[in-house]
Amino acid sequence: MGKEKQYESVIGLEVHVELATKTKIFCGCSTAFGGVPNTHTCPVCTGMPGSLPVLNRKVLEYAVSVGLATNCEITRYCKFDRKNYFYPDNPQNYQISQLYLPICRNGWVEIEMPEGTKRIGIHEIHMEEDAGKLIHDEWEDCTLVDYNRSGVPLIEIVSEPDMRSAEEVIAYLEKLRLMIRYLGASDCKLQEGSMRVDVNLSVREPGAEPGVRTEMKNLNSFKAITRAIAGERDRQIDLLTSGAVVVQETRRWDDAKGCSYAMRSKEDARDYRYFPDPDLVPIRISEAWLEERKAALPEMRTEKIQRYREEYQIPDYDIEILTDSRQMAMLFEETTALCNQPKKVSNWLMGEGMRLLKERGRDPEDMLISPAHLAKLIVMREAGEINGSSAKEIFEVMFDTDTDPADCARERGLLIVNDTGGLTEVLRKVIAENPKSVEDYLGGKEKALGFLVGQTMKAMKGKADPAQVNQMLREMLV
Ligand code: ADP
Numbered sequence: 001m002g003k004e005k006q007y008e009s010v011i012g013l014e015v016h017v018e019l020a021t022k023t024k025i026f027c028g029c030s031t032a033f034g035g036v037p038n039t040h041t042c043p044v045c046t047g048m049p050g051s052l053p054v055l056n057r058k059v060l061e062y063a064v065s066v067g068l069a070t071n072c073e074i075t076r077y078c079k080f081d082r083k084n085y086f087y088p089d090n091p092q093n094y095q096i097s098q099l100y101l102p103i104c105r106n107g108w109v110e111i112e113m114p115e116g117t118k119r120i121g122i123h124e125i126h127m128e129e130d131a132g133k134l135i136h137d138e139w140e141d142c143t144l145v146d147y148n149r150s151g152v153p154l155i156e157i158v159s160e161p162d163m164r165s166a167e168e169v170i171a172y173l174e175k176l177r178l179m180i181r182y183l184g185a186s187d188c189k190l191q192e193g194s195m196r197v198d199v200n201l202s203v204r205e206p207g208a209e210p211g212v213r214t215e216m217k218n219l220n221s222f223k224a225i226t227r228a229i230a231g232e233r234d235r236q237i238d239l240l241t242s243g244a245v246v247v248q249e250t251r252r253w254d255d256a257k258g259c260s261y262a263m264r265s266k267e268d269a270r271d272y273r274y275f276p277d278p279d280l281v282p283i284r285i286s287e288a289w290l291e292e293r294k295a296a297l298p299e300m301r302t303e304k305i306q307r308y309r310e311e312y313q314i315p316d317y318d319i320e321i322l323t324d325s326r327q328m329a330m331l332f333e334e335t336t337a338l339c340n341q342p343k344k345v346s347n348w349l350m351g352e353g354m355r356l357l358k359e360r361g362r363d364p365e366d367m368l369i370s371p372a373h374l375a376k377l378i379v380m381r382e383a384g385e386i387n388g389s390s391a392k393e394i395f396e397v398m399f400d401t402d403t404d405p406a407d408c409a410r411e412r413g414l415l416i417v418n419d420t421g422g423l424t425e426v427l428r429k430v431i432a433e434n435p436k437s438v439e440d441y442l443g444g445k446e447k448a449l450g451f452l453v454g455q456t457m458k459a460m461k462g463k464a465d466p467a468q469v470n471q472m473l474r475e476m477l478v
């Protein structure tokens, strides 16, 4: 307990985000994940002498859009630098990165905490290339290398050491992720490595000078980050209270064991012998281009929430959930534009949509349903062409394959038989065969009607609208 009071944690993050470009940062190779090893490669991204890098314009656009969304100053004259280090996943023996003139600086994002809104400073955002991947697992006596990832574009978002708890860290990361997904700049999946977080942490007595920090790597879920922060904080406090010192170093968090171990002593910029990359021309950003980028920014969440409140008659609760992912929000907007039933669209997405996402373990980003098909399903249901349970069945098929709901209903025989004559005949038969229930209903027992509806639905093999059957029975039994 004493520990909690005596020390506070000081945390700053370095977040790597893989950008959603189709091709790599300095060559035309594909960035697709999971190809046969070393097939998405060329002389540039395998570091062949004499090959020359050319910057992918889309990388700059994404980096600037993230910078604008995080209130950064955009550097008008920016350059790439070589960061020299020797490791087999790095075929050039240097990584092209930015040290002196990063593309974005001095920004901030706001996080919502129970005690109020807090600003987390962004020190800088720079562009760089990813390294290849070493594969050690499958063989005892050798390590193989796959350069498919070499040259995949990254931005590194470096925060100020403004966070004081794991809760603030998670809120900050969630905010960044939501923003970057809205921008379409990355899918930010920690598990798949398209968002990677290094946690820098030191402890100090409140108000004291910042203590010595360590950096933790290999954190691939929010839970792991939370546990690593608690573990590292306790380790540092134990060291300090026992009279030892914290060593500035890079540590690897082992989430399974729940502890971290030293990887290497912390290197500083000098160790990398940075120098400007002579093969890449500096980037000059014009006011006109920057204005264009600003104009091209999509509507972000806060603005969307505001607009939804004005435009659609749906509860705030729905708005919060729908706008939590841009994909979901777009599906909502586009479907509503087609069928003009915002609450119905929202109900489908928040009910069956969220249920199936959870069941399938998928992200809203991976939702396949097209607005046209969802709108059509809603219209079919409204028109009484299908009943409620059939609509759910069809929605599930659409969720997995985006099938046209009309085709699906036809194939599965779910269209309600609209021949009222046929239904009337069945109703007459049901009434004739169940005199006891009829008597009960006429005697005031509402439940008996439910039984008759059930019998009719059975006789119709489900191809009737229970509401309509109910209505017709009431009319016939007077
Ligand atoms: P380097 O370039 O050596 O990695 P930086 O000074 O750029 O070091 O900081 C890297 C990260 O460490 C930043 O996110 C920053 O917020 C964080 N940081 C710096 N000082 C501290 C500290 N005393 N405690 C915790 N985090 C820190």
Ligand code: MG
Residues within 6 Å of the ligand: 014
């Ligand atoms: Mg660093």
Ligand code: ZN
Residues within 6 Å of the ligand: 024, 027, 028, 029, 040, 041, 042, 043, 044, 045, 046, 151
């Ligand atoms: Zn290449």
